[in-house]
Amino acid sequence: MARGRRSTNPEGRMSLGEHFRELRNRLLISTLAVVALSVVGWYWYQDIIDVVAAPVQRVAEERGDELVTLRFQNITEPFATQLKVAIFSGILLGSPVWLWQAWAFLLPGLTRPEKRIALVYFFVSIPLFLAGAGLAAFTFPRLVAILLSFTPEGVANIQGMSEFLSLVLYFMLAFGLAFLLPVVLVALNQMRILSARAMLRSWRVTLFAILVFSAFMTPDPSAWTMLAMAAPVFFLFWCAVAVAFLLERRRRRRGDDPADRYARLSPGEATPLS
Numbered sequence: 001m002a003r004g005r006r007s008t009n010p011e012g013r014m015s016l017g018e019h020f021r022e023l024r025n026r027l028l029i030s031t032l033a034v035v036a037l038s039v040v041g042w043y044w045y046q047d048i049i050d051v052v053a054a055p056v057q058r059v060a061e062e063r064g065d066e067l068v069t070l071r072f073q074n075i076t077e078p079f080a081t082q083l084k085v086a087i088f089s090g091i092l093l094g095s096p097v098w099l100w101q102a103w104a105f106l107l108p109g110l111t112r113p114e115k116r117i118a119l120v121y122f123f124v125s126i127p128l129f130l131a132g133a134g135l136a137a138f139t140f141p142r143l144v145a146i147l148l149s150f151t152p153e154g155v156a157n158i159q160g161m162s163e164f165l166s167l168v169l170y171f172m173l174a175f176g177l178a179f180l181l182p183v184v185l186v187a188l189n190q191m192r193i194l195s196a197r198a199m200l201r202s203w204r205v206t207l208f209a210i211l212v213f214s215a216f217m218t219p220d221p222s223a224w225t226m227l228a229m230a231a232p233v234f235f236l237f238w239c240a241v242a243v244a245f246l247l248e249r250r251r252r253r254r255g256d257d258p259a260d261r262y263a264r265l266s267p268g269e270a271t272p273l274s
Helices: 002-008 016-043 045-063 077-093 095-109 112-148 161-178 181-190 196-201 203-217 223-253 258-263
Strands: 068-071 157-160
Touching (some): 045 068, 077 161, 095 112, 112 181, 112 223, 157 161, 161 223, 196 203, 196 223
């Protein structure tokens, strides 16, 4: 169907109605993928809860005589929690599908070189997002142990299951989004919007912005969660700076540096548009 339409419409032009139908189809595929993969989270709900609650149970076993546990607050909360776990699992597992659908909706409007670059960014973004979520899942048990260690002796620490689970899920989502920072920076550099030297000069501002972003994205008010996110993201920022310098060096070797082109212009000559 798409091949026949391409042969009769070589430029790939679409009407407004066709754009909306294309968007509807992309959204439908993404929704079906999330719903189908939510079954995985629903089926493995008990195993997921065992992993999530393991840090709290470990602290409770170490303290022995103290009351450190998770609880449900009402009769409907267990069902709502299982539904939340299922939907989040579907979104996480289906991220390659719905991210690809978003890219595929934008790709027809790009040129051939832009399509190659967009695909590279797409295939880099997914591992970075999953790496951020995986790092959050790896560090969260240690973070829970540190935070619960501040509970004084003789004082109970009873966490609501829904709030605790939301903390875990938002923590993973925030880490995944934060790990996409180098992709955004390298993309801005490749579009000639942000130079590598400008990134290097603004590292203090970037560090402050990362700390503020981490403080807002992590729902827990303690500084440990903020620092746990900010440290790897700041490291990725330096990786993006290094990649930007390499890309600029490559462009200079090919003679594709705008600064070199503008330097050859006379004072009264207009700058080129491209």
